[in-house]
């Protein structure tokens with residue numbers, strides 16, 4: 249006789265199986281039909297993987313061989329799937345990351361709608377797994393009231409007068425780097441590693457009142473988590489099973505997360521101890537100091553938790569150096585390739601500063617260097633694309649989009665659009681920025697998005713550009729840069745856009 253227990257087990261199996269079937273097959277197929285009927289076409293959904301297998305293989309194939317030196321159209325190399333599908337399905341189309349539908353949006357009006365949203369319709373995607381361990385619930389992912397408070401703190405620390413006060417710390421870090429460069433004069437140097445050290449030192453000094461050496465442990469761990477994130481970017485996750493069934497990488501990242509937290513807490517404790525011991529009457533005027541001030545606010549409602557302090561520190565350790573070092577590597581590559589622009593930039597630098605140290609006032613007058621940096625950010629945007637999730641059912645242009653669909657904006661696609669930038673969109677022409685951003689982009693406010701736009705735009709934008717200009721100024725004052733014959737042009741994505749084999753430069757002392 250069939251026992252009640254067996255019936256229960258059978259019923260349970262049926263329920264689990266139907267849920268799985270709905271989540272992995274019927275749901276996506278229905279969603280695909282619904283969106284397709286409105287004109288949102290795209291590659292068809294495949295069971296469990298969506299389009300991830302095609303994406304991975306197209307991306308692998310596209311970066312197999314290096315590019316030509318003058319080849320700056322990176323869209324087909326780095327996002328080959330989007331390049332192919334855009335041609336097949338138009339400016340906006342539907343793709344599947346596992347069973348998650350994602351609408352790729354390139355139409356400027358729709359891009360604007362997403363980026364300028366202030367109603368909380370397009371929200372940040374909640375990070376999972378390794379990425380969650382890196383970003384926690386900090387400013388990059390927070391929403392609403394919490395985000396506003398964190399953003400105000402960061403705005404204060406990285407803008408206006410605070411930025412001016414950071415110039416001397418930035419100069420000190422560049423001086424330390426250039427001291428190392430003395431041993432490479434007349435010889436080759438791989439600059440991307442150098443810029444990673446430099447930007448790590450700059451964010452350590454300016455935001456956390458320590459040097460790179462003190463923060464080294466934190467950068468090492470952040471770097472290791474980055475490797476795990478990149479390695480598992482397209483891993484299929486089902487119903488949070490990884491919480492019970494941990495892979496080797498999950499166990500490793502748990503460990504890293506714990507020691508990252510401990511390292512940051514010891515930085516925090518050092519500051520707190522100074523105040524407790526009466527050695528200082530405040531927590532400091534840098535970013536860490538302002539976080540601690542709010543953490544210890546007498547009004548409990550205004551306080552942020554110690555977890556928030558740790559998350560913010562992690563975010564700024566990573567966001568504060570990775571992207572800027574990438575930018576510097578690409579600018580130096582371009583200046584070594586287009587030596588006439590290197591000369592123009594040097595002339596301007598010498599005219600403004602002579603052989604002296606850069607100043608906040610002089611940096612603002614570097615027009616040629618600003619044009620070069622902008623052109624590098626356009627062609628070699630460190631962040632390739634950004635994603636959001638639709639919070640509730642919405643009317644989006646001519647489409648009706650249900651909640652929980654994701655939207656993705658490939659920044660690279662905007663940056664090489666010939667309708668905006670002209671037929672020479674893929675060429676290095678800093679002169680396009682001579683009359684300002686709006687003119688360069690034909691009046692299109694959503695065409696130049698290295699830092700994105702709108703309320704969630706990069707809070708470190710001015711900090712990064714200032715840091716880049718100071719570094720380039722000091723390099724150009726001392727060296728003529730030539731591209732080494734050993735350089736291989738292989739831009740690839742490792743979280744940000746990186747030179748796969750580094751950037752080898754010969755340093756000629758002026």
Ligand code: HEM
Nearest residue numbers: 388567568571572575630631634698699700706707708712
């Ligand atoms: C060339 C350098 C940089 C580039 C290209 C860059 C790019 C970006 C982009 C594209 C975003 C938007 C991400 C999204 O919407 O999903 C962003 C956000 C952010 N960036 Fe940067 N960034 C750079 C440097 C920095 C620096 C130096 C810092 C810190 C000092 C920083 C801190 C942040 C933070 C905290 C956010 C989140 C802002 C928010 O959500 O309110 N970034 N960045």
